[in-house]
Amino acid sequence: MTNVSYIILGFATDENGPGQPFCVLSWLGNTVSSRGLDMRVSKNWQKMIVDRYSAYASELIEDWSKLRIDDPNALIQMLKELSVGPVRTLEVGSASRAAFNDLLLKNLGRDATSVPQE
Numbered sequence: 001m002t003n004v005s006y007i008i009l010g011f012a013t014d015e016n017g018p019g020q021p022f023c024v025l026s027w028l029g030n031t032v033s034s035r036g037l038d039m040r041v042s043k044n045w046q047k048m049i050v051d052r053y054s055a056y057a058s059e060l061i062e063d064w065s066k067l068r069i070d071d072p073n074a075l076i077q078m079l080k081e082l083s084v085g086p087v088r089t090l091e092v093g094s095a096s097r098a099a100f101n102d103l104l105l106k107n108l109g110r111d112a113t114s115v116p117q118e
Contacts, residue, residue: 043111
């Protein structure tokens, strides 16, 4: 059975904080195709983000949505190691589908929204 690979992204409310999870990117196996990269965001992600960063975060999500079609592997490499700025990489890993579903529920809640591909 193929595992789900994933990246959990968080939004830090202060410079030293790890960030609160707001976005999860996932794909099957170790490689990804232009249509195989899924991106989900917390239904309440906009409430988690300080007002001064809300436009920035919206633009990032839009840019990531486009880049996941144009060059998904570049997007994955870029998001694997975010450690400066308000958006941080919280976790990179691989899990069975059942464990991944639990991870989604834990980090994004029941109402995670799949971001449509542009």
